[in-house]
Structures are given as structure tokens and as C-alpha cells.
Amino acid sequence: MTAGVAVQMTAFGISSLFALFRLPDAIRGRNRMMFACMVLISVSVGLSLPAIYTAVDPLVGGVNIANLFLRMALYGVFVILGVRGAAAFGADWAKKLIIGPVGLVVLGIIVALTVGFFVASDLPATSTSLYAYDDQVSVQVYAMLGRLYPAYVAACVCAPALAASRNTCYRLPHRIGAGLMGIGLAIVVVFTALALVADLGAFMLLLPFSAVILVTVGLAIMWASHRRQMIRPRPSPLAESYRNVS
Template structure:
């Protein structure tokens, strides 16, 4: 079931990213292409076979996992910019792109790198499954490393959540409200992921479901916003709306 969820999510992201290529070449809403492209790479690196192949090429010390974390950071950052601009959430935009947001990103990034290089990471293993059980030292550091990796996406998701809830309750077009609802659900899933340290070891499948629910909700939500923009341009090409920002 987990492999089906992984590969189907990868296919969904990849197809949407490919569909955005012509628009990106024309210079239209390139941020959406960046988001879908980054998410596609992130999902690819979360699957065992491609992860191991890529990490072996990088030296076999799980640098691919560190790369994955920063790709996720970049994707969620672009999501934050796209969503806050699109829905006119100026205060949320400032909390993501302003000084506070940059300090949060810098501190978490530094913590992530320090924790990674303090571990014995030899031996390619998706999700650091191998190194995390090698010894007690690694096990403790892996917990902190995972928490740091979830911290920045959690920050952005929680910043965006109030704006998405307001959009759902507004009188915006139905398609946009559904998109906002999916983005809100994705934010809730990311928020739940912050509680992973308290999840019993035997519930590992729950972590996968929560993570991929978040990804799918964000991807589908952004795709619906794109669809709403296309629909709006066909109905009223002269009228500029939130979907074009």
C-alpha cells in the first residue's frame, strides 16, 4: 500500500509538473512549475530504489536525505509565496519572507546540517532507516534531525492555515474554496507530522499516510487554483483576479 501511495503521488506530481512546462517557458506563473518540480524530486528521493541509486552517486553517506530536506524547504517556501500572494494574505507573506521567516529558516537549516554531520550516516538508506538504528547515539540524533526537518514546513503550514480557513468560509468561487480547503487539510497534516516523535514505533505506516496526504493536498490544491485561473481567463479574459497573482 505504501509503495502504491508513493508511486501514485510521484506520478501525479510529475504529470502536473510536465503540464506546467509550456506555461513556464512562456514565463507564466513559473512559481507553480517550481513547486511541482521540487515536489516531484522530493517524492522521488523518498522512494527506496531511486534514493539509494542517487545517494550512491553522492558517496553513499545519505547526503540525498539532507538534499531531500532542503528541497522540501524550497518547495514549501514557494508554496507559501504563491498562496499568500494569491489570497492576499499580506501578514502571512511577511511572516514567511520577512526577517522572522528568514531567521526561522536559517536556524532550522543550521540545526539540520549540524545534526546530520554529527551522525554516522554511512550506508544509503531511505529515511535514514539504517543509520538511525545503528546505535543509541544515532537513534537520538535521528529523532532530532527528523524533528528539524519537519519544523520549517510546519512553520509555513501553520502560518498559511488561518488564511486558508478564511478563504474556505468566504464567497470566493467554489473551485477556489475547494482548493483552499485542500491546502488547509495539507497544512493540518503537516502540523500532525510535528507529533511524530510521540507516535509508537509500530505505527510507521501512519507517518507515510500523513506525509503523503500533505503532499497530495498541496499538489491538488495548487492544481485547482491553476484550473480556476484558466477557467477565469476563458470566462472573463480582461478581468484580473487573485488566481493570476
């Protein structure tokens, strides 16, 4: 097993575990959007694993529709994560860039182009991450588009998250969680930029799935801190921040 695959499987395990931890709260009606976000992260990472992808794709036609679903799930992850993160870290400007007029136009264009280039590609048989079709220009553009929207949202939220990690008004667990989330989002931006200009080799797996781990662990720490605060409440003007990401 390579380091990249190990990180990939770790990301799947951590995201799935955290989704399960949040299930009881979701059943009670607490922050179901973040539960949905964690489920979509798990689905996205899971469909990047050959064992899962090759089992799922034949069920939906065997022409790599599962990969298109992966892309759409990932876009959904970043919409939820971006909006909730921007609200939690008090970055109204970032929220507007994500779900304001500009953000919705960006999302609409990316989704339309993603579907368009998928349809334009010749994908007759199941292939995890479409590796068997890397020689097609349409597949290369499709893959690039799949990285651009996450990078756009990550660029909007990583700075507010990192700023929150240095804000001494926040509880220490919240600062640690925000810092991990900010670093993870920054990695998404760096990875996308590097992938546009260079062949990253093993880092094509190491960077994005390391980012998944950091963001998921950061969210888990903030969630645990919020749960503890609910059990042992202490008046705080920052309570709304915890609710937005927990």
C-alpha cells in the same frame, strides 16, 4: 504493497504529472516559481522512494547526501508555497512570518541545524530515509528538524487557505482548491505535532503523503480554474489571487 507506500507512490505520480502540465507555461515565462515548487515537490517525494533514492545517492557519494538534498528541496517547497499562498489568500501577516525577519531567522536556524546534525551523524552507506541509522540521536533530531520548518509554514498558511474556501466571493473551483490546500497544510501541522510525542507507525507515510496529494490537487484545481478564466475572461477583483497560486 502497504497503504502507506501506495499513498507515497500516488503522491509522486500526481506531483510529477502536475509539474509536467505546468511546463509549457513555465517555458513561456508564466509563473515559473510555482513550476519550480512542483518540481521540488516531485523531487522530494521521489527521493523518499527506495528505488529512486538508492539509484541517486550513489551518484553523489553514497553517504546519503541525497537525503540532505531532499530536506533542502522540501524547505524550498514551503518557502515558495508559503509566500505564494499567503499572497493569494490575502494574509500579509503570514507572508511576513515566512519571509520577514522572523521567518528568515527561523529558516536560517533550521537550515544550519539540519546541516549540522547531518554532518554529525555517521551515515557510511545509502539508506532510504536513513532508516538504517534510526538508533542515532543525531539522526532523530535531523529528522525532527526536517518536519519543523514545513510545519511552521503550514501553520502560517492553513488558516488563510481554509478561510478562503469559505469566502463566497471566490469562484467555486478556487474555494475547493483552497480548501484542499488548507486541509493538506493542517495535516502537516498535526503530523509534526504527533510525531514529536508518539510512534505513528504506518501513519508516518500516510499522513505526510496524503498532505502532498491534497495540496497538489488543490493547486491543480486553482490552476485549471485560472486557465479557464484566461480563455473566457470575466472581470473580477480577485484575479490577482488566482495569479499568485496558478
